[in-house]
Amino acid sequence: MTETTPAPRRRGRPSRKQTAEAGPATRDRILDAAREEFSERGYDKTSIRGIAKAAGVDSALVHHYFGTKEQVFEAAIEVAFAPALNAPTAIADGPLDGVGERLTRFIFGVWENPTTRTPLLAIVRSAVNNEAAAAVFRRLVASQLLRRIAQQLDLPDAELRAELAAAQLVGAAMLRYVIKVEPLASADLEQIIRRLAPVVQGHLTNP
Amino acid sequence: MTETTPAPRRRGRPSRKQTAEAGPATRDRILDAAREEFSERGYDKTSIRGIAKAAGVDSALVHHYFGTKEQVFEAAIEVAFAPALNAPTAIADGPLDGVGERLTRFIFGVWENPTTRTPLLAIVRSAVNNEAAAAVFRRLVASQLLRRIAQQLDLPDAELRAELAAAQLVGAAMLRYVIKVEPLASADLEQIIRRLAPVVQGHLTNP
Numbered sequence: 001m002t003e004t005t006p007a008p009r010r011r012g013r014p015s016r017k018q019t020a021e022a023g024p025a026t027r028d029r030i031l032d033a034a035r036e037e038f039s040e041r042g043y044d045k046t047s048i049r050g051i052a053k054a055a056g057v058d059s060a061l062v063h064h065y066f067g068t069k070e071q072v073f074e075a076a077i078e079v080a081f082a083p084a085l086n087a088p089t090a091i092a093d094g095p096l097d098g099v100g101e102r103l104t105r106f107i108f109g110v111w112e113n114p115t116t117r118t119p120l121l122a123i124v125r126s127a128v129n130n131e132a133a134a135a136v137f138r139r140l141v142a143s144q145l146l147r148r149i150a151q152q153l154d155l156p157d158a159e160l161r162a163e164l165a166a167a168q169l170v171g172a173a174m175l176r177y178v179i180k181v182e183p184l185a186s187a188d189l190e191q192i193i194r195r196l197a198p199v200v201q202g203h204l205t206n207p
Numbered sequence: 208m209t210e211t212t213p214a215p216r217r218r219g220r221p222s223r224k225q226t227a228e229a230g231p232a233t234r235d236r237i238l239d240a241a242r243e244e245f246s247e248r249g250y251d252k253t254s255i256r257g258i259a260k261a262a263g264v265d266s267a268l269v270h271h272y273f274g275t276k277e278q279v280f281e282a283a284i285e286v287a288f289a290p291a292l293n294a295p296t297a298i299a300d301g302p303l304d305g306v307g308e309r310l311t312r313f314i315f316g317v318w319e320n321p322t323t324r325t326p327l328l329a330i331v332r333s334a335v336n337n338e339a340a341a342a343v344f345r346r347l348v349a350s351q352l353l354r355r356i357a358q359q360l361d362l363p364d365a366e367l368r369a370e371l372a373a374a375q376l377v378g379a380a381m382l383r384y385v386i387k388v389e390p391l392a393s394a395d396l397e398q399i400i401r402r403l404a405p406v407v408q409g410h411l412t413n414p
Contacts, residue, residue: 042336127386128335129249134386142388163391164402171378179334179341181349184370195371199406
């Protein structure tokens with residue numbers, strides 16, 4: 001997994017040697033390991049110790065970089081979602097009558113891509129089971145992503161509208177990718193987008 | 208919790224004495240305990256032993272009545288959903304142009320009622336994290352509930368339509384009751400129904 005020799009395990013603050021070894025590459029390796037662990041085991045069963053082990057570093061180094069488990073979770077997800085969190089402007093830009101299709105394509109694009117599907121599964125699994133993880137979901141996805149879309153709409157109830165549009169996409173993704181209900185799980189993606197884009201559009205812009 | 212003295216613990220088949228003590232009331236008590244345990248801890252962390260303890264009976268009696276953990280889970284959920292599983296006919300009966308509102312009111316009715324919300328949370332939490340629980344969800348909710356609604360529609364893609372309609376409701380319930388995203392979590396129920404009923408209707412009956 002890792003080419004460097006893991007630092008000897010010890011408790012407490014990382015030693016000067018460990019901190020000296022640490023750097024952006026180590027930080028990224030910890031984030032990758034965290035994303036894997038959270039996706040695989042869910043929030044409750046993931047431990048700082050397990051993340052440290054998977055990354056080949058001492059637990060103290062994980063604490064040193066990120067703080068608590070909730071903070072590691074938030075950082076792991078934030079990195080995975082950096083493109084998504086910058087997307088709302090692009091989605092809301094352009095003609096308003098295409099915003100439903102742009103948002104729908106964006107969300108399914110994230111789910112269809114194996115690289116981004118993993119952290120998404122981690123968010124969903126964790127947020128459903130754990131209040132700390134749900135709080136991270138609310139901060140990142142709801143506040144940052146949906147609120148920014150709502151701001152571009154300039155309509156009464158814009159936030160509620162954005163959430164109900166998101167609910168259609170969240171529910172469809174849950175049933176297709178997580179629960180794998182048929183025929184939805186195997187349905188042609190374009191057929192799904194053709195049905196959902198006007199619904200999302202309606203939530204966002206219908207009078 | 209229970210008025211009867213728990214039978215002494217032993218492995219294997221329940222003794223004649225236990226079976227004699229057992230009866231519909233004991234069976235129901237086990238189901239209640241199972242529902243509580245699955246809701247509280249999720250599928251993975253719930254054990255037959257824990258359910259037995261909460262019900263004040265021997266583990267063997269739980270196995271005797273229900274079999275494996277997956278079967279206890281299915282039974283616990285099936286009882287809670289008995290009214291829901293008989294509802295599709297009532298929902299699909301009556302004028303077709305009201306089916307969207309009837310389905311929407313039915314689903315939110317189940318979520319707003321604390322008695323049925325508990326097993327629903329158990330299903331959602333478990334199905335998201337565990338394949339065996341997801342299979343139960345697919346059998347009960349998807350096959351029985353949605354397929355019966357689809358059968359009444361008599362339209363091409365009726366099953367996919369029913370699933371996308373359900374996706375809107377599942378997603379809205381997730382964001383409102385599980386993740387508790389605001390303003391959706393505190394929004395007036397009638398306002399939500401007013402927005403969602405036509406969307407569900409459209410999925411089910413639009414050409």
